[in-house]
Amino acid sequence: MILASPALRQLRQSCPDAKITFMANPIGKAIYQGSDLFDDWIIYNKKDNHRKVARQLRTLKFDAVILLVNSFRSALLMKLAGIPKRIGYNRDGRKFLLTDTINTIKINGRHAVISMHAYYGHLMQLAIESLGTNPAKISNKMELTTTENDILNTDKLLANWNIDPQKLIVFVPGGAFGGSKWWPADKFAALADKLSNDGYHIMLSCAPNEPERKVAEQIIKKANCQIYNLLDTKIDLGTLKEITNRCRLMVSNDTGPCHIAAAFDTPLVTIFGPTDPRWTATGYKNEIRLRIDVDCGPCQKSICQTDHRCMNIDVKTVYDAACQVLAGKFAQNKSIFDRTYQAYNENHVPLKDNSGLVHEDFKTILDSNKLGTIEEVFQSELTTLNENNIDLTIERFESAQGVKEFSATMHYSCNGIATDRPVAFGQETGLFGIKRSFVISQKQPPEIYAEMFDNKTLATAQNLRKHFDPDNKLTIFLFAAEDFQTNGLDWLIETAAIVAQNKKDDFKIIVLGSDDYSHYFQKAKSLYLENKILFMGTTQQLPAMIQMADVGILPAITPTKSKFIALCSACQKPVITTLIGYGAKGTQNTIIIEKINNKNQLATALKNCQKQGKTGKKWRKM
Secondary structure (H helix, E strand, C coil): HHHHHHHHHHHHCCCCCCCCCCECCCHHHHHCCCCCCCCCCEEEECCHHHHHHHHHHHHHCCEEEECCCCCHHHHHHHHHHHEEEEEEECCCHHHHHEEEEECEEEEEECCCCCCCCHHHHHHHHHHHCCCCCCCCCCCCCCCCCHHHHHHHHHHHHHHHHHCHHHEEEEEEECCCHHHHCCCCCCHHHHHHHHHHHHCEEEEEECCCCCHHHHHHHHHHHHHHCEEHHHCHHHHHHHHCCCCHCCCCEEEEEECCCHHHHHHHCCEEEEEECCCCHHHHHHCCCEEEEECCCCCCCCCCCCCCCCCCHHHHHHHHHHHHHHHHHHHCCCCHHHHHCCCCCCCCCCEECCCCCEEEEEEEHHHHHHHHHHCCHHHHHHHHHCCEEEEEEEEEEEEECCCCHHHHHHHHHHHHCCCCCCCCCEEEEEEEEECEEEEEEEEEECCCCCHHHCCCCCCEEEEEEEHHHHHHHCCCCCEEEECCCCCHHHHHHHHHHHHHHHHHHCCCCCCEEEEECCCHHHHHHHHHHHCCCCCHHEEEECCHHHHHHHHHCEEEEEEECCHHHHHHHHHHHHHHEEEEECCCCCCCCCCCHHHHHHHEEEEEHHHHHHHHHHHHHHHHHCCCCC
């Protein structure tokens, strides 16, 4: 709800003479208590009698309603209330209940991942235009206020505990989403001890429910320092807002209080786990967001299905980030133009005409060059654009291909694969689906490839290559597989046989797997030429193996799939795989991705790799 505050400010400034009533639950009112954004309030709970509330709203004779929530129930309520103009997003089957609908942006049938900050802002801008008014230009900064009573309550609390707010750090170790995104209590306790040793007071803010109460108790029990627990008091949300406003730093899971901190310009370290940080991106400059890439995330699940590996962020990492923020340094938030693509630290927002998305940092560039809508893109004669030393490529399609290209690039980027930066896409729907689309992308700088390999990996690869092939005459195939109990062994033998037909004696096959499957490798050797198949151990050796190999072969979807393809792409090695989810240009002319279903297709893929390697052509998707 706090993420909607810039949109609400825009409504207030665009319609200064209108009477604006905010309908919300008691928590919503507490969040915005003291604000001048509204003239009146209506408190509403889901348990309230729906028809009775509708009758009450009908007597107030509202002219229009803007629905920030997406529920069918909210749209039905406003329809029953007889409000003549009902504006909201067209989703959850409520189109027939609204008079002015705004389509959500979808990519291949799924809702695009955009910040709720931008989601509310886009809705409000189009709603204001629907009301016949020009939207006022405002800052995108979130805002909250506190009351005089909040200030007095906070003064009293800090005085009772003898806490200097300049030395106060607030921890938020819970969150309503669920335990899957809670950083472990023992790590919060260890962090508390470190910061306490630096002279800071540690205060815990948890919701008054049993799971979060237990988390608070665990932290206090495991920490050696004194910790002030707000659950021991009876503060309200207004007092929490004022405490957040005064504290020196907040360290929080991805949950509501971190948005309160951003609204009050309080320095912030946010710890992400299973949730996608793009949903809550705000561009807040005084924040460091911490997350680690895992093969199962971001899963968006409230209960972890594995071993909670996404929350395996060590205490030192969080402590270093806290010290950095306390010192006023926010290196993470450098301009996008100063670094390579980092999918989960970047944000896309809707295009002006709602046809697609544009990268937030590139929006001004595209708008100034009249490339901000699908119509402008198709009217323009530009195929490339160079501005501020940034090279952009513009591609237009009389089909849905532009959406597919953007989708594939985004998918690979999120999995750490070196691709062009996805800057923008737009799509126009006709009677029989998407009739035209476009995609705009930025070529990645070569540094992104170098970053994926260290000197040790390169040296290891060179030594291994010399060991197996001192005269550099071999073609070395790297076979990455983890589950030989399914089709892995068959594919290993089949690949060896086909390679033998194509390459005769000048090849080796390196198998990257696990000691647990060594007996399968022995069986494979007995079925084929023993000196052609080399067992090389675990996936920790993957970077060096890929550097050494000429062609990578991936038999199935395994936990190493994304990393395997990413590393092959980074050093421009072709990949042959039995299955890949996205078939567009995501790998940007660096690797072959072949979907193989039988021996003949495998033989063709191998020949393609050999042929292109001899002619010196760049690898491409076949």
